Amino acid sequence: MSQPVPGFVPSTAPPGRPEGQRKLLARCWKFLAQRWEWSALTILAVAPLVVPALGGALGGQVTTLFIYCILALGLNVMVGYTGLVHLGIAAFFGIGAYVMAILTVPMFPFQIGFLAAAVISVLVTAGVGLALGAPTLRLRGDYLAIVTLGFGEVAKVTLRNLEQITGGMKGLNPVPPPGAGVTVGGINLGQAFAIDPRWFYYLTLLLLAGVVVAMRRLEDSRLGRAWMAVREDELAASAMGISATRVKLSAFAMSSAVAGLAGCLYAASLSTTADPNAYDFNRSIMVLCAVILGGLGSIPGTLLGVALLVGFDTVLAPWADSWIQQMNINPTGSSLLSFSGWRLAIFGLALVLVMRYRPEGLVPSRRIAAELHSAEGQA
Amino acid sequence: MSVQFFLQQCLIGLTNGALIALVALGYTMVYGIIGLINFAHGDLIMLGACLALTLVGALGLAAAGPAATWMGIILLVVLCGLFCGGLNVAVDRLVYKPLRTAPKLAPLVSAIGVSFIFMNVGLFWLGPSDRSFPELLPSTNLLGGEGLQVTWKDLLVLLVVAPLMVGLTLLVRTTRLGRAMRAVCQDPTAAALVGIDVDRVIAATFFIGGFLGGAASVIYGLYINTIGFQMGFQNGLYAFTAAVLGGIGSIPGAVLGGVVIGLVRALSSAYVSERWTGGIVFAILIVILVFRPEGLLGKRVKEKV
Numbered sequence: 288m289s290q291p292v293p294g295f296v297p298s299t300a301p302p303g304r305p306e307g308q309r310k311l312l313a314r315c316w317k318f319l320a321q322r323w324e325w326s327a328l329t330i331l332a333v334a335p336l337v338v339p340a341l342g343g344a345l346g347g348q349v350t351t352l353f354i355y356c357i358l359a360l361g362l363n364v365m366v367g368y369t370g371l372v373h374l375g376i377a378a379f380f381g382i383g384a385y386v387m388a389i390l391t392v393p394m395f396p397f398q399i400g401f402l403a404a405a406v407i408s409v410l411v412t413a414g415v416g417l418a419l420g421a422p423t424l425r426l427r428g429d430y431l432a433i434v435t436l437g438f439g440e441v442a443k444v445t446l447r448n449l450e451q452i453t454g455g456m457k458g459l460n461p462v463p464p465p466g467a468g469v470t471v472g473g474i475n476l477g478q479a480f481a482i483d484p485r486w487f488y489y490l491t492l493l494l495l496a497g498v499v500v501a502m503r504r505l506e507d508s509r510l511g512r513a514w515m516a517v518r519e520d521e522l523a524a525s526a527m528g529i530s531a532t533r534v535k536l537s538a539f540a541m542s543s544a545v546a547g548l549a550g551c552l553y554a555a556s557l558s559t560t561a562d563p564n565a566y567d568f569n570r571s572i573m574v575l576c577a578v579i580l581g582g583l584g585s586i587p588g589t590l591l592g593v594a595l596l597v598g599f600d601t602v603l604a605p606w607a608d609s610w611i612q613q614m615n616i617n618p619t620g621s622s623l624l625s626f627s628g629w630r631l632a633i634f635g636l637a638l639v640l641v642m643r644y645r646p647e648g649l650v651p652s653r654r655i656a657a658e659l660h661s662a663e664g665q666a
Numbered sequence: 667m668s669v670q671f672f673l674q675q676c677l678i679g680l681t682n683g684a685l686i687a688l689v690a691l692g693y694t695m696v697y698g699i700i701g702l703i704n705f706a707h708g709d710l711i712m713l714g715a716c717l718a719l720t721l722v723g724a725l726g727l728a729a730a731g732p733a734a735t736w737m738g739i740i741l742l743v744v745l746c747g748l749f750c751g752g753l754n755v756a757v758d759r760l761v762y763k764p765l766r767t768a769p770k771l772a773p774l775v776s777a778i779g780v781s782f783i784f785m786n787v788g789l790f791w792l793g794p795s796d797r798s799f800p801e802l803l804p805s806t807n808l809l810g811g812e813g814l815q816v817t818w819k820d821l822l823v824l825l826v827v828a829p830l831m832v833g834l835t836l837l838v839r840t841t842r843l844g845r846a847m848r849a850v851c852q853d854p855t856a857a858a859l860v861g862i863d864v865d866r867v868i869a870a871t872f873f874i875g876g877f878l879g880g881a882a883s884v885i886y887g888l889y890i891n892t893i894g895f896q897m898g899f900q901n902g903l904y905a906f907t908a909a910v911l912g913g914i915g916s917i918p919g920a921v922l923g924g925v926v927i928g929l930v931r932a933l934s935s936a937y938v939s940e941r942w943t944g945g946i947v948f949a950i951l952i953v954i955l956v957f958r959p960e961g962l963l964g965k966r967v968k969e970k971v
Contacts, residue, residue: 372771422956428770429703430955433910437948440903444945568903572778579775623790631789635782638775639761646765646772 323587324499331492335485346484347556352597353491354552357498359577359593360586361545364502366575367584367652368511369538370518372432374571375439379543381446381566383412383550388459388560389452401465405551412547413540420539424532439568446563453563460559465490487556494552498545502586505541514538515584515654580641582648584655591650596634604630673814675936676929681820683928684827685889688882689905690912690920691834692754692875698851698915699871701770702762705777707879708902709784714750714883715893716791718742719799722887728800735802739884743826747880754876755869763865781898788895796894799887819889826885830878831921838917843870851915904931907951913964922962 319326335341341349358380365373386408390397399407423434446453453459464487466476480486505511513534516524521531554560573596581592607626622628641649647656689711696704722728727738757780765773803818838844849857850867858864886901887893908927912919927947934946954962 366771372774423952426955426959429697429701429914430910430959430961432703433907434952434955436903437907437951440948441945441952444942444948448939448941448945568899576775576778579771583771622794628789629786631782632786635779635784635786638779638782642768642772642776642779643761643764646768 328496335488341488342483342485346488348601350484350487350491350556352594353495354549354556355574355597356495356590356593357552358546358549359574359589360498360502361542361549362574363578363584363589364514364545365538365542366578367589368506368514368518369535371535371538372428373435373542374432374568374575375435375442376542376546376574377566377568377570378439378442379412379416379546380550380553380570381442381563382415383408383547384554384560384566385446385453385459386411386547387551387554388462391462392459394459401555405548408551409544409547412550413544416540416543417536420536424535424539436568439571443563443567446566456562458560458562462554462558462560464558465555491552491556494548499586510534510537576638580638580648582651582655585648585650585652588648588650588652592648599634670814671936675932677814677816677820679929679932680925681823681889681928682932683925684823685882685885686905686908686928687921687924688827688830688878688885689901690908690924691917692879693906694909694914694917694920695871695875697909699847699868700762700766702773702777703906705774705902706757706780706784707875708898708905709781709788710750710754710876710898711879711883711886711901712788712893712895712898713753713784714746714880715887715897716788717749718746718884718887719797719893721745722800722802727802739802739822739888742884743881746884747877750880750883751873751876754872758869758872785895785898788898792893792895794895796892799891799893801891802888823885823889826881830881834874834878835917843867847871904947907947911951911954911961913961916961916963916965919961919963
């Protein structure tokens with residue numbers, strides 16, 4: 288519209304201003320898009336100081352959200368980067384949580400500190416991942432998916448039934464908070480964690496940021512490129528000298544380790560492992576859906592996917608229910624007229640629609656999107 | 667006593683296995699033809715069971731005489747079969763068909779989505795708690811005496827399942843449609859080139875799989891006597907495991923896998939503990955897949971370049 292006319296200088300500023308504003312906005316947007324990690328991190332780091340609600344129950348919910356983000360980033364290594372469908376990630380989440388609990392609860396003689404327990408439980412989950420992956424990775428895609436699904440069920444049944452070790456349906460508790468009994472600068476860390484949820488908020492935020500940075504670095508590393516090469520074409524990758532089995536095994540171990548880390552944080556932040564049903568197939572499927580919805584192999588996509596799914600359950604559904612109650616639309620309390628009655632259907636419909644119109648996910652990784660569109664161009 | 671107990675458990679395993687096999691066929695046929703793990707199949711069967719329960723009430727079968735009861739059961743099998751088959755075809759048309767060329771995970775996630783939608787429908791239909799399905803068949807022992815218990819229910823399962831399986835085998839082996847299905851299974855593009863309407867064959871596969879599932883839902887109701895909106899998940903999981911165990915894509919494999927899973931479940935519930943059954947079934951699955959990655963009766967497929 289505003290084609291500059293040679294020799295004509297606009298006499299007033301106003302016609303130019305919207306243009307300038309738009310440019311500024313576009314620039315801000317570009318900055319945010321490119322540096323989204325920093326912007327998000329800054330906002331999240333400042334939030335507890337500004338929003339007092341984060342010192343209460345909301346802080347705990349956001350902490351859980353961060354933990355699921357870490358879990359989903361772990362799953363993304365296998366499903367997104369390496370292209371292996373994993374239907375049992377919750378089992379590794381659970382193993383992480385239970386190892387953490389076994390090493391710290393007063394019921395057992397170990398009672399080691401949080402840090403040592405976290406390191407051990409991450410190593411143990413990685414080891415379990417290797418042990419499951421080593422004999423099964425030569426299976427074709429869908430069979431591997433079934434093995435992970437089966438492992439998830441075996442793990443759930445074992446956690447439920449080994450009552451002497453796992454506490455059966457009650458789970459293990461109380462898991463002490465990090466730094467219990469340690470005093471730094473006059474603050475008893477354990478008590479601080481127990482009283483104010485913001486301590487956990489910052490701990491999980493810090494670890495999430497660390498995982499994001501690690502994933503970012505991994506994507507560009509030799510190993511990360513090998514993962515993606517195997518995903519695109521296993522045969523071609525092996526012809527280039529990549530050992531497909533070793534690369535897949537490392538993805539399996541990495542996925543399991545990150546899921547284990549998420550598990551430890553989960554147990555520590557709830558101060559219990561909760562009952563074994565928290566680690567069942569539904570949890571695995573939810574996390575998988577989050578990763579695929581957000582965009583396979585894309586870090587911002589994975590985070591957005593988790594935020595949407597968890598937000599839907601913990602923010603939108605209760606809000607809509609209370610709104611319906613306030614508006615007095617549903618005087619009889621029928622589940623047909625309540626929002627949570629339709630929760631599953633809305634969620635299912637969202638999955639179907641996103642897959643139909645945006646199969647690469649909401650924030651796709653550039654490489655996967657390019658590939659999909661090149662396939663469209665050829666067809 | 668103990669031999670008799672063992673035989674009794676085997677009978678339970680066999681009837682349960684036949685039921686699982688019927689569901690597994692729906693998974694294996696769809697997988698064989700479009701390579702999709704149809705996560706919604708278990709929940710489709712749950713909806714079939716909902717319809718069966720509603721029809722039993724509407725037809726007043728609980729108070730009918732023996733002849734009318736048997737006629738009613740046949741009617742239920744046909745109606746629920748048509749319902750599930752039709753629903754399966756509709757879902758394929760609306761949801762999976764647009765995704766034929768999409769990346770492989772897209773239809774899988776859509777199937778999970780459809781499964782959630784079905785579950786929500788079932789929640790409205792049945793309510794949140796489990797419902798009991800009326801006992802239409804007398805539970806008298808056909809063999810008489812105190813020995814092995816064989817009831818009409820056990821007989822019903824075999825009476826419905828066996829003809830369906832024979833019919834399916836004949837359909838796939840001898841008819842024109844069966845030949846087209848096998849051709850599409852091997853290579854959809856080549857099948858289309860020789861004039862097979864691939865979309866119609868896929869729709870037919872979904873219909874047959876759904877029909878068998880609908881029949882299974884009626885038998886499930888009559889045999890297990892409890893249905894609930896979450897039943898689809900667990901049963902689907904076992905059936906799918908059976909399909910993989912037998913070699914996914916193989917029809918006799920699904921039947922064999924179903925019977926094996928049924929027997930393992932019954933025997934481990936009887937001799938180990940009911941609580942460990944799920945773990946044992948899946949542990950056996952993993953072990954079998956490690957040593958025979960293509961399943962019991964599956965063909966070894968070379969990875970295509």
